Amino acid sequence: MTTLTKASRRDFLKIAGSSVGGLVIGFSWFSCDSPKMEVLSTEEILSQAKSFNSYLSISPSGDVVIYSPNPELGQNIKTSFPMVVAEELDADWEKVRVLQANLDTEKYDRQLTGGSGAMPHSWERLRKAGATAKFVLVAAAAKAWNVNASEITVEKGIISHKGSGKSGHFGEFVAEAATMTAPEEVTLKDKKDFKIIGTSVKNVDSKEMYTGKPMYGLDFYREGMLHAMIQRAPFGMKIKAVDDSAARGVSGVKDVVTFGTSVAVVGESTWPLLKAKKLLRIDYEPDGAVESTADHDRIFADLMLNGKPDVKRKDGNFDAAFKGAAQVVTAEYQCPFIAHSPMEPENFFAHVKGDKVELIGPTQTPDRARQATAQLLGIPLENITVEITRLGGGFGRRLRADYVEEAVEVSRAMNAPVKVTWSREDELTGGAYRPAVRYRFEAGLDASGNMIAYKLRGVGMNAGNCTRENNFPSGAVANVLIESIEHKSSITTNAWRAPITNFLAYAEQSFLDEVALAAGKDPVQFRLDLLQQAKTSPVGGELGYDVDRMIGVVKAAAEKSNWGKDPNVKQGFSVYYSHRSYVAQVADIAMEGGTPVLKKVTAVTDCGMVVNPIGANHQVRGGIVDGMGHAMYGNLTFENGVPKQKNFDSYRLIRMKEVPEIDTHFLDTGFDPTGLGEPALPPTGGAIANAIFSATGRRLRSQPFIEQKEFSDIKLEIRRA
Template identity: 75%
Template sequence: MATLTKTNRRDFLKIAGTTAGGLFIGFNWMSCDSPKMEVLSEEEVLAQAKNFNAYLSIAPSGDIVIYSPNPELGQNIKTSFPMVVAEELDADWERVHVIQANLDQNKFDRQLTGGSGAMPHSWERLRKAGATAKYLLIAAAAKEWGVPASEITASKGFVSHKNSGKEASFGDLAIAASNLEAPEDVPLKNPKDFKIIGTPVKNVDNPAIFTGKPLYGLDFYREGMLHAMIQRPPFGMKIKSIDDSEAKGVAGISDVLQFDNSVAIIGSSTWPLMKAKKLLKVEYEPDGLVESSADHDRLFKEMLASNNAEERRRDGNVEQAFSTAAQVVTAEYQCPFLSHSPMEPMNFFAHVKENSAELVGPTQTPDRAASTAAEVLGIPKENITVEITRLGGGFGRRLRADYVEEAVKVSQMMKAPVKVTWSREDDITGGAYRPAVRYRFEAALDANGNMVGYKLKGAGINAGNSTRQNNFPSGAVDNVLIESIDHKSPITTNPWRAPITNFLAYAEQSFLDEVALAAQRDPVEFRLSLLERAKANPVGGELGYDADRMIGVIKTAAEKSNWGKDSNVSQGFSVYFSHRTYVAQVADIEMENGSPVLKKITAATDCGMVINPTGANHQVRGGIVDGMGHAMYGNLTFENGLPTQKNFDKYRLIRMKEVPQIDVHYVDSGFDPTGLGEPALPPTGGAVANAIYKATKRRLRRQPFIEQEEFSDLNLEIKRA
């Protein structure tokens, strides 16, 4: 697999077409529909490129180039997309090149990375692009050789005719194929014939990453550009006074500017900027609400007691179910704010000119970056270009454009190209956190231990709707009431990997274990019985999930983990559906010297067809480590509008030595591929918490686990197997 790191569109066309021209197929990459593919000459591509979203090209040299629009932040989309095209094309994978697309507002209708939606959105489109190219190559060979196209086969970049012994490379046929008309419909492969899809393929950017070639926003450099770092205010405060005398005295500092409610320090490189920022003296005063963590604890109590919550779902007669219940189980679960903390802190380059702007950097939403710049500058959006670098992580943080806006404003003020870089302290204290939420659950049981009533009330701080009212166990219980209430806070929040479900799954799955215990039933059997109820006669009509697929991952996880078969191992179970994917997990804990030690997590995943087992395993394992680490350690508290934790000395992340054995299994449900960047994270906290309860008989109802008072006498550990 060859990877081209140039991102300039003309460079792409030059490589793709070569001097002799070639085959270009324009197709709408992100649309759900499948329009007719069109064959274009190189001149037509240059003249009419705005009418198309993406291109598959085949050069006379035999090289195949795919222009990839979605930002790559580690979800491996830059590898899996071309695998799908190459599969249907029957290409030689070693001759495939991938180029990261820049923002093109006319061609791409979903040029973003978020919600684990890229592959399910593009699956059919990518297949048809490859299949159409193969159809044209075979048609060109049939015409040249005077044989029926049905007798010609394609394999690894060549087409051949068995009876005559004739063979030609894709490159040999590219020019002839470019003169043929693309069909309306083309046959797609039977999945049983796949040769590339389903095989382990390494990340196409690996060679550049391993050799330190510039791929990321932090790598970007432009001769003559200025560097800037920003001092931002505490949440709910405004600038009262500024003393920049000492900061300006640092060698390499050229200016200190105030804009909006922030202060920009301008200089020649980031090191003097960091030194000067520490010497900058800014005094703040309240500008509305200034909140601390103590305020949030009070707010949660008030919201859960409030009658002003918004009703999200109501099935049956909830009041009667609870008033006549043989037993009622009640519990509350709470999670803190969390920082996204990607490995690469926020950074962006902007060069604002008289009536245009050039933007370069890591963004999950390049169109939002352009829109933000256009609004700030008061110029047409089409006058703004956005070059997308590889992202050193995002987890939802780079869905926002606040750091882009800073670069644009500073460049406008300085009338020069500027790169804004955040320090790690800026990144953790700069806002856009995972919302803090508290849930109250109630379950009504009849005399036989059946759950006949279920209530969930979510209270969030800048969380919006903190529930997922159509997810399990909705549809499996006759009487259901789900409500949410939200507090608007000056502390900014943002989608955080698997938004809302990242904590809701832990709380819900832990509570279902509490209910199973009260009903004296096995946790796995209890969930399966609910799902059979939902499958046979779902309450409230159509389900928001597929009961059969959830049953499939539950049974697989139980089987692969030897659920309940080893009396020396305490096991915790959890299952969740999010982003179209189903994941069940079992955590194994053993007691050592009186302390619970997490030894292994077994995961069963139904994400439809697995495109690339290597990338899929990375996503599942990464999601589990992320979910486990933040449930165990992550915490962000506030004092007078400022986070108490400012760097990794106090904001605790999981360490490599703490990652246990993770066994990954997949359920082949026969469905098309679904999302995988986020769904493995939500079930993890519940599996671990339920296993800890099984081992210690102590229930974890707050995150992070290590800070719970109930465990002050125990040493919670994670060990590598």
């Protein structure tokens, strides 16, 4: 089935590059919240097309060049976006080249990476870009050959007319195409006719990464720039006095700069700065609450009992149903602060030149970097340029602009170009972490084991709303009460891969297993019964999830994992909806010589149409490894506002040998693509914890697992098949 989509003349712009004869097609998408695509054949065309918002450019040689505006941090958007455009264009993928665009809010809208939102926001608009370009190219060929455009076909960048035997590549028609009138509507392909979308396409940066080409912020170098490393105050503290005499005496150090709660050592390279920073003698004094992990346990307990909650959802009468329940299940789950720990620590280059600033580096939110700089210096936004490098990971840490502001501060003070580089110790101790959260669940069952009441109260440290009140099992239970309480902590927090749901999913799914056990029901069937209730007789208001899609992944995961069919395998189940996608997982544990061995994790994902199977598979596998690693090992503890874990010798990450077999499956439910960078992480902790309980009878209610007394004498091993 073809789809007609509006493409008004006002939104469709064309320009022929006089210097090279290329074609640039622009779409004005100010009315949408989508990231934009820019496709350009040369920098010359780019310089002539500054007034447009997004472009598809074809050179006279027939080459297609796409400038990808979204920061690339491993989510594969730099490959998948061009695939969508090239599909509707019927381009030859071998002749498509992709480059990273710089920040340009005149051309692009929502030029950021976060929330797994890029593809679902841009899907139709990217298709429209390719389809409209194809339309005018075909029209140009039809005019040149004096034939009907409906008789023309396009395949791999070649335009052909079977009747006359004429054909030519895209580049032969770009000049004429630039004079064509934009269509009011363009026809999009039937999905069954896709030739690029749905095929495995390697990462467009693969060769550069394999050969060590400079792509990342840490690679950036400019002749004459200075380097800076920074000592930051403990959380809740401010600077009282600084003795920098020893640091200044280190060869290679040019200056020491103090600003805010930070002290920067500046020099010609990072090696002497590492030494000099250790020689700083800084006295601090309290500036608010100076917290330790012991304080957090006390705060959680007090707020859970006495805090004034913000009621997020209230269906029916929980209190009355709870009092009349035949059986009651109650449990608390807690997670610690954890770091983002990207492979590439924070870094950024800034050159403050009077009232103008040049910024270069890895950021998930380039416009936030620009906005923060403008506010800091009191200069117009248009005086600031931002060049985006590839990011060596981010996971939400690079949504912030604190490290960008540091580079700007030091550049201003030194009146010189400066690159700030964080060490691994800086990244772990000066970060903005996943919030620590505690959840208390209460469930009431009737005499038949049906859940008739469900309550969740969450207390989070700078977490905002630490619940997802419209997610499952809301809508499936007659009496629901969901509450959230926030504690304002001096420890900075930030979105961490799959914000809130990264732990909430584990807690909810583990608790649902506890309830299923109390009800005497199979955990998978217990969930399916609840989902059937939400489908046939939904309770309350808005539901954030599609019941049928969740049922689909639950059933598929049970089937693919042979749920309950092998008596020698103990299994744990988990399913979650986040970022518009659905993922169900089953963890398999076998007892070998009295030792529980995690053998495999089976994952079934419904993320709509899969654009690139290689990229999708990597995202799901990466999410599972990340989710497992942090559930098992990740923990930051604080003493007087300072994390005790300062590097990977004490901050435990998952190791390659600890990754079990991962079996991935995708459901094609006919929906347009939805998020995939984050949804596979939330269900993982619950699946593994539930499998551990099935194998050992030990219920893990806190993370990391290895630090819980229930886990202390469990010798869990992980082995690949």
